[in-house]
Amino acid sequence: MANIEIEPGAAHESVLVTTESFGEMTSSLEEIKCSSSSVSSHLEECNNDNNIIEQFEDTVSFVGDNNTDGEEAQELQKEWLGKEKHVFVLSFAGKPIYSRYGNEDKLAWLFGVMQTLVSFVQSNDDCIQSIHAGDTHFVFLIRKPLILVAVSKTQESYHQLTAQLNYVFNQITSTLTLTRLNKIYEQRQNYDLRRLLSGVERLIDHLLDFFEREPSFSLGAVQCLPLSPSVRDTISSSIVGSCSKIKNLVFAILLANNKLITLVRMKKYCLHPADLHLIFNLVQASESLKNSESWTPLCLPKFDSSGFLYGHVSYLAEDCQACLLLLTVERDVFFTLSDAKQHVVEKLRRANCLEAINESLNSSEVKCASAGFPEIRHYLYKCKSTAQFHQPSLSPLYAESKVHLINIYKRVHYRLHGPARPLKLVFERNSEEALLAWDTKGFELYVVFEPLIDTSFAINSVGRLLNWIKKREDKLFHLNAPTF
Amino acid sequence: MVTQIIAGLKNFFVFNSSLSTSEGDELEKILYYYPISDNTDVQIKNVGLVEGIIHFTETFRPSSSVSSVHTEKSRQLYYQPEKGYWMVMTIQLNHITKEKLEGDSGELGDDVQDNVYEAVLKQAYHMYRLFWGTFQGTKDTDTLKMTLEIFYRAYLQSLKLVNADILNIFSGIQYLPLDKQTFLKVQCFINSLESNYMMISHSAFLYNDYLIWSGIEPSDMQLVYHYLIDTLLPANIETELQGGSMPRNSPSPFAALRHGRFITGPSNLRLAKTVGKVPKVFFYGEQKPEEYYLVVYRALSATVCLFVKVETELTLNIFKDLDDFISPKLISLVSDIAEYCSKQVITPNMADNSPRFIYFNKMNLAYKSTVHLDNKQSGNVACMKDSVRIMADMKLNNSYLGSSGETIVKTMSDYWVVGKTSNAREFYIALQQKNASLIDISEEVRKLCETELKGIFFHST
Numbered sequence: 001m002a003n004i005e006i007e008p009g010a011a012h013e014s015v016l017v018t019t020e021s022f023g024e025m026t027s028s029l030e031e032i033k034c035s036s037s038s039v040s041s042h043l044e045e046c047n048n049d050n051n052i053i054e055q056f057e058d059t060v061s062f063v064g065d066n067n068t069d070g071e072e073a074q075e076l077q078k079e080w081l082g083k084e085k086h087v088f089v090l091s092f093a094g095k096p097i098y099s100r101y102g103n104e105d106k107l108a109w110l111f112g113v114m115q116t117l118v119s120f121v122q123s124n125d126d127c128i129q130s131i132h133a134g135d136t137h138f139v140f141l142i143r144k145p146l147i148l149v150a151v152s153k154t155q156e157s158y159h160q161l162t163a164q165l166n167y168v169f170n171q172i173t174s175t176l177t178l179t180r181l182n183k184i185y186e187q188r189q190n191y192d193l194r195r196l197l198s199g200v201e202r203l204i205d206h207l208l209d210f211f212e213r214e215p216s217f218s219l220g221a222v223q224c225l226p227l228s229p230s231v232r233d234t235i236s237s238s239i240v241g242s243c244s245k246i247k248n249l250v251f252a253i254l255l256a257n258n259k260l261i262t263l264v265r266m267k268k269y270c271l272h273p274a275d276l277h278l279i280f281n282l283v284q285a286s287e288s289l290k291n292s293e294s295w296t297p298l299c300l301p302k303f304d305s306s307g308f309l310y311g312h313v314s315y316l317a318e319d320c321q322a323c324l325l326l327l328t329v330e331r332d333v334f335f336t337l338s339d340a341k342q343h344v345v346e347k348l349r350r351a352n353c354l355e356a357i358n359e360s361l362n363s364s365e366v367k368c369a370s371a372g373f374p375e376i377r378h379y380l381y382k383c384k385s386t387a388q389f390h391q392p393s394l395s396p397l398y399a400e401s402k403v404h405l406i407n408i409y410k411r412v413h414y415r416l417h418g419p420a421r422p423l424k425l426v427f428e429r430n431s432e433e434a435l436l437a438w439d440t441k442g443f444e445l446y447v448v449f450e451p452l453i454d455t456s457f458a459i460n461s462v463g464r465l466l467n468w469i470k471k472r473e474d475k476l477f478h479l480n481a482p483t484f
Numbered sequence: 485m486v487t488q489i490i491a492g493l494k495n496f497f498v499f500n501s502s503l504s505t506s507e508g509d510e511l512e513k514i515l516y517y518y519p520i521s522d523n524t525d526v527q528i529k530n531v532g533l534v535e536g537i538i539h540f541t542e543t544f545r546p547s548s549s550v551s552s553v554h555t556e557k558s559r560q561l562y563y564q565p566e567k568g569y570w571m572v573m574t575i576q577l578n579h580i581t582k583e584k585l586e587g588d589s590g591e592l593g594d595d596v597q598d599n600v601y602e603a604v605l606k607q608a609y610h611m612y613r614l615f616w617g618t619f620q621g622t623k624d625t626d627t628l629k630m631t632l633e634i635f636y637r638a639y640l641q642s643l644k645l646v647n648a649d650i651l652n653i654f655s656g657i658q659y660l661p662l663d664k665q666t667f668l669k670v671q672c673f674i675n676s677l678e679s680n681y682m683m684i685s686h687s688a689f690l691y692n693d694y695l696i697w698s699g700i701e702p703s704d705m706q707l708v709y710h711y712l713i714d715t716l717l718p719a720n721i722e723t724e725l726q727g728g729s730m731p732r733n734s735p736s737p738f739a740a741l742r743h744g745r746f747i748t749g750p751s752n753l754r755l756a757k758t759v760g761k762v763p764k765v766f767f768y769g770e771q772k773p774e775e776y777y778l779v780v781y782r783a784l785s786a787t788v789c790l791f792v793k794v795e796t797e798l799t800l801n802i803f804k805d806l807d808d809f810i811s812p813k814l815i816s817l818v819s820d821i822a823e824y825c826s827k828q829v830i831t832p833n834m835a836d837n838s839p840r841f842i843y844f845n846k847m848n849l850a851y852k853s854t855v856h857l858d859n860k861q862s863g864n865v866a867c868m869k870d871s872v873r874i875m876a877d878m879k880l881n882n883s884y885l886g887s888s889g890e891t892i893v894k895t896m897s898d899y900w901v902v903g904k905t906s907n908a909r910e911f912y913i914a915l916q917q918k919n920a921s922l923i924d925i926s927e928e929v930r931k932l933c934e935t936e937l938k939g940i941f942f943h944s945t
Contacts, residue, residue, distance in 0.1 A: 081545055113540050120533055127556040132598065133541045134548030151544050158554070411884065415893070420595040421874055425894035427922060431886030455926045 007442035008469040009383030009390070009477040016222070016263075016273050016387040086151040087168060087208055090115055091185065097146065097193045098168075098204060104194070114149050118142065130158050141165040145185035146172070155407065157414045160218060164211050167274070168204055170301040174278050175200050178305035206285035207278075214258070215406060218413050219444070220273050221382050221389040222280070225259040226365070229474040231356045235348060236262045236482040242343035244484045246336055249328045250309060252484075256322035257361055258284060260388075260478060267483045272302035273387045282313075283323045289313050290321075293341070295334045298327065312337035316345050320354040321361070365393040371468060375461055377433065379447040380409060381469055383477060390469065390476045409446055412437040416444070427455070436462060488595055490646050494558055494576040495522065496608075498632055499531050500568045503625065515569075515625070516632035518640055534562070534572050552598045559596045565609045569619045573605045575645060597876050601645075603653040607710075608639060614707045617766045617773070642715065647863035650876040650912070654844045656851030657702070657709045658859075660694030666824045670696050673817055677788075680809065683796040685776060688789040691821050693717075693859050700791065701769025702849045708765065708778070708789060713859055716780065717787065720747050744783025744811045750803050759798050765791070781810055784818045837916040839932055840867045842875060846908035855914060867914035871901050875912040878903035882910070892925055900925045904933075911937065 080102050088107075089098035094115030096104035104111070118140060121128040131138040139161040141148040148165040156164075173181060176196060184191050211217050227235075239252045239262065250269060254261040258280055263271065278300070283289060297308040312326040312334060324344065326337045348354050368376040377397060382389040398405040415426050416437045426437040434449040436458060447465070449458055469476065496518040504513035510528045517527050541550045553560040560574045575596060612635050622628040662670070670689055674697055678684050686699035693713050698705045748763055750756035765778045776791040777798060788810065792798070840855040855872060857864040865872055878891055878901070885891070888906040895901065900915040902925065913929055920928070 086544075110543065113536070117533075117536065117540060120536070121555055126558065129554040129556060131537060131541055131550055131554075132552045133546035133550040136541065136544055136546035138541065138544075153546075411881075415877075415881070418877070421870055421877065422896055423874075423893045424896060424898070425892075425922070427892040428881075428885070428889065429891075430884060430889040456923045459922055 007383065007385075007440075008381065008466060008473040009388060009479070010385045010442055011477075011479045011481070013481040014270070014386040016271055016276065084153050085208070085212075086149075087165070087204075088114065088149045088151075089168060089172070089204075090147050090149075091189070091191070091193065092145055092147065093189045095190060095192055097172075097197065098201060100205065100208060114140075115147065118147055137161065139165065141169070143169045145182060154212075156410055157418070159417075159419060160410060160414060163217070164208065167207055167211070167217070167277070170274065171204050171207055171278060171281070172197065172200065173301045173305055174299045175203075177299040177307055178301065179307070203281060203285050207281045210277075210281055210284065212403060213406065215380055215391065215409050216273075216280075216389065217277060218410055219380065219382050219389050221387045222273055222276055223259050223389055223391065224476060224478045225256055225261050225357070225360050226475050227261065227356060227360055229479070231353055232262060232478065233480065234351050235353050235357075236264055236480065238344055238347035238351065238353070239264050240482055240484055242340045242347065243326065246328070246333070246340060248330050249326060249337075249484060251325070251327040253279060253325040253327070254316075254322055255280065255283065255325075256357060261322060261357065262478060262482070264482045264484060269303075271300070275300040275302045279325060283325070289323065290315055293334075293338055312341065314338075314341055316348065316357075317354060320357055322357050365391070367395055368392050369395065373461060373465060373468075375450050375453050375457065376465065377448045377450065378405060379445065379465065381446075381466075382444040384442055384444065386477060386479070388477050405448070408433070408435065408448060412446060427458075434458065438462070489578045489580055490596065491576040491578045493518070493640065493643065493645060494574040495519065495530060496571075496573045496636070496640060497527070497531065498569065498571050498619075499534075500570070500619075501535055502568050515619075515629050516636055518636065530574075534560075534570065538562075538570070551602055559598075559601065561598070561601050561605045563602070563605045563609060565606075565613075566619050571605060571609055573601070573608070575601065595873060597873060597880075599880050600648050600650065600652055600876055603655065604643070604645070604648050607652065607655060608636075608643075610707055611639065611711065612636070613768070614704075614711065614765050615763060617775075621773075644861045647861045649872050650842065650879060651851070651853065651856065651861070653876065653879060654849070654851050655706055655710060656844050656849050657706055658694050658852060659848075659850050660691050660696050660821075660825075662696060662821065663824060666820055667696070669817055669820055673813055674699070676813075677790075677810065681806065683792050683802075684790050685774075685793055686791040688791075690787040690789075691818070691825075692785045696821075700767060702847075704767040704769040706849050712780070712787065712789070714861075716747060717782075718860070720782065744781055744807070744814055746803060746807070747780040747782050747787075749779055749798070750800060753800075753804055753807055756800060756803075759800055759803060762798055764794065767791075779806075781806070781814075783811060783814045785822070786814055786818045788814065836866070839913050839915045839928065840865075841911065841913045841932065841936065843912075843937065844910045846910075867916060868895070868897070868899055870895060870897075871899060871914035874901045875903065875914075878912065879910070892922060892929075894922075902929050904929075 083101050085100070087098070087100040088096075088111065090096055090111045092115070094112050096108055096111040098104065099107055118128055127142060128140050130140065135153045135155070137150075137152050137156070137158070139150045139152070139158055141150075141162055143166075146169060148168055150161045150165055152161055176184075184193070184196075216222055235254065239254070243249050243252055243264070250266045251271060252262075252264040253271075253276070254263075260276070263276075265271065279298075282296075282298070288294075293312065293314040296311050296313060298311045299305065299308050303309075309327045309329060310331055310333075312324075312328075314324055316322045316324060324341060326340065328337065345354075368374070368378065371392070377395050378392060380389055380391050394402065394405070412426055412428070412435050416423050416439050422439075424439055426435070428435045429451060431451065433451050434453050436445070436447045436449065438445045445462065445466070447458075447462060449461075453461075473479070496516075497514060498516040499513045500515060501513050503515075504510050510531070511524055514527055514531055522530070537553060538550055549564055550562050552562065556577075556579075558574050558576055560572060563571045565571065577596065612632070616622070616631045616635060619628060622631065674687055674689060678687060678699075687697075688695065688699065688705060688708065689697040690709075690712065695705070695709060700708070745751060746753070746760075748761065750758070750760045762777050762779060765776055767774045767776065775794045777794060777796065779790040779792055781788045781790070790806075796802075842851065842853045842855050844851045855865050855867055857866055863869075874893060874895065878893075881891065882889075882903075882905050885905055889904075891903045893901050898918045900917075900920060902913040902915065904911045904913075911933070913932060915925060915928060917924075917928075
């Protein structure tokens with residue numbers, strides 16, 4: 001392949017951490033806070049959408065070889081078995097904490113079996129990782145003090161499933177903090193954690209659904225809302241202008257429709273994409289946030305798993321559905337942040353930025369065909385230095401089968417990044433499509449072509465595509481990393 | 485970067501849960517267990533864990549039963565060849581942490597590939613079944629335990645875990661392509677042999693490590709072929725080289741070479757008093773299982789396998805008679821084949837960096853490899869070992885390609901590996917040139933397909 005030097009979307013400084021490690025970051029809340037305050041465990045209760053799930057849980061009977069009375073129960077058992085991906089969370093003592101489908105209590109026997117398997121292998125000074133049986137993969141993740149298990153028929157790899165379990169674990173720590181989680185089990189091994197996690201189940205459910213639809217998780221990147229650079233800069237500077245005086249404000253994040261508009265940060269501190277994904281998930285999953293301003297404690301596990309940040313969360317205005325999060329280490333500055341938010345909205349309204357955001361939200365991304373690439377069906381472009389990615393809107397071919405497309409991307413992503421034998425480039429031609437996955441120092445590119453494309457034409461097309469993205473980079477990517 | 489290194493076979497066992505009915509007699513269900521150094525408590529515990537895993541996985545109705553379990557320190561492979569009978573093989577792994585690899589030196593560790601080692605375990609069963617028949621068909625449990633012990637004690641010793649690769653998955657046969665004339669001569673020889681001796685049901689003909697003719701189903705021939713190539717022939721060639729079978733007092737030392745001999749059965753017809761050991765084999769390729777004596781005769785570089793009906797009473801006279809019939813015909817036939825082969829420059833001396841390939845056809849189980857420098861599974865390969873592993877990765881990915889497809893990948897050390905499939909055929913190529921572009925590579929592969937696979941249709945360019 002020709003050496004292509006351009007690297008659309010690259011920037012010297014990034015708002016996001018771009019390391020791909022799963023390790024914890026070294027940020028410390030203590031560092032930010034001048035005086036340490038004890039961590040509160042107040043949880044926001046948002047049970048609005050729980051009714052349907054609860055009803056389902058009440059009627060579903062557990063699956064096994066007994067207890068199946070009546071046809072209805074068998075029907076439900078069939079339904080439970082037909083699920084593509086189960087996720088279970090349990091304590092080291094085998095106490096059920098979460099099951100994606102079905103009622104944990106009725107599945108208690110299954111949790112018991114999983115706990116036994118894990119501890120049995122551990123007794124041999126070893127650690128169980130996965131079991132493979134035909135189309136079904138069982139993946140175990142042991143993250144003290146919890147055990148997480150995925151049972152999947154989705155053809156995702158061990159590493160992709162482990163990543164999802166890590167996210168689930170992070171979602172739990174995000175509401176409790178790791179420190180508290182550990183303390184709970186140090187005190188009582190048999191603790192029923194579900195008491196503290198009401199409302200979180202819904203977030204985990206949503207997170208797992210999110211994973212199946214969004215490429216951002218496997219890419220470890222976020223997508224930005226396309227905006228002209230002047231608009232984005234105005235938005236950023238309005239936020240900076242209204243908030244720079246506020247002490248200990250760490251991050252201000254503006255997002256809409258699962259896309260980032262801007263992220264303003266305290267000097268020295270960066271946000272990990274994985275933490276940002278949790279924030280996206282929180283906003284996406286909580287309809288109730290739309291109605292009023294909320295104040296919520298939030299632990300960002302990659303940022304600092306030991307304590308909470310406090311978030312002022314609100315939508316900009318009735319007529320602009322972008323969500324602003326102001327994250328601070330102070331516990332009691334709701335009104336200060338509420339005022340600041342009003343200032344931001346006024347400034348944005350005066351500068352016509354709300355209209356610009358709405359306009360971008362209402363217009364769909366350019367399709368490949370109309371951008372002059374009829375041979376390309378879809379692509380993902382990730383700029384590594386900023387951990388941001390871009391994708392065109394779906395061509396009619398995949399509009400109905402988005403999951404199929406995501407699965408294609410997951411599969412080639414794994415081939416490129418398989419831990420045993422990572423590759424620099426994969427070009428695959430099958431009966432349905434031709435795929436190119438390319439990993440360079442600066443970017444990753446995944447392209448789905450028409451199946452009969454000539455190889456040299458495909459290469460040529462990739463070169464043109466990169467140039468095309470380069471030309472539009474300041475619109476598609478958030479290239480500045482503004483600070484307070 | 486952490487890589488796995490195979491530290492050896494941790495255990496290997498065969499069990500059937502239904503053989504133990506009550507608590508306390510768990511040992512009953514274990515039909516074979518290696519190593520014997522594991523005491524019975526350990527054996528029962530290990531089998532118990534496997535049973536637990538089987539039950540647990542069945543809860544979720546997988547499309548097929550459990551095939552592998554990964555733990556940090558081991559890899560366990562499962563195979564249920566017959567209902568209720570499970571075979572389990574556990575490979576011990578060591579982990580080593582490597583500094584980030586640079587450029588040329590980039591060779592990763594062994595990295596246990598499930599599809600390769602599942603194939604190793606299946607082969608272990610099929611080899612047993614070739615000589616002893618099915619587990620179920622065995623007279624009683626004690627006999628089964630005994631035959632398993634006899635077979636696997638030797639078999640596990642010969643297992644080459646470290647060098648197992650994609651060829652184990654294929655477990656293919658190398659054919660020798662001949663011209664029509666020579667091939668007809670071989671066929672005439674086989675026909676006259678089979679029609680003169682009604683006791684011979686089928687036969688097979690090999691020249692060196694290549695199969696020329698086989699009258700049995702490919703799935704059965706595959707096993708006989710591997711038994712011959714991997715075990716029987718190498719052992720005999722060694723004795724030939726040591727001069728063990730050559731009568732030293734014969735008038736001319738060449739006279740002996742000009743004469744064939746039986747490898748199974750009486751090895752020296754002049755001195756033999758009994759027919760010696762003639763193994764039985766079980767074939768399952770046809771509708772109903774069949775049992776034959778396997779008589780192997782070898783002269784110069786040719787090997788003739790005779791599958792003799794088990795009702796036949798094998799006597800020394802039969803062998804002498806066969807020898808008189810086969811020897812002169814075979815000697816002249818071999819010289820014809822040798823002459824033909826010498827005219828064909830099969831593979832010109834390949835430069836070190838020329839493309840290396842593996843071809844496999846599922847229909848006749850034929851394979852050809854210029855990647856492997858010998859047939860001994862010695863790990864002696866002409867390209868990066870990682871390239872061979874990438875081929876096995878590609879094989880795993882083939883299910884996504886549909887009836888035909890192509891994959892081209894560039895490795896971290898800038899080598900290229902290409903895989904092509906079309907219907908039942910698979911073609912994998914390791915290209916050793918660096919700094920090539922994707923376009924160069926597809927051109928190179930097109931040329932290679934033209935020269936090596938003339939007349940074989942590969943869909944797409």
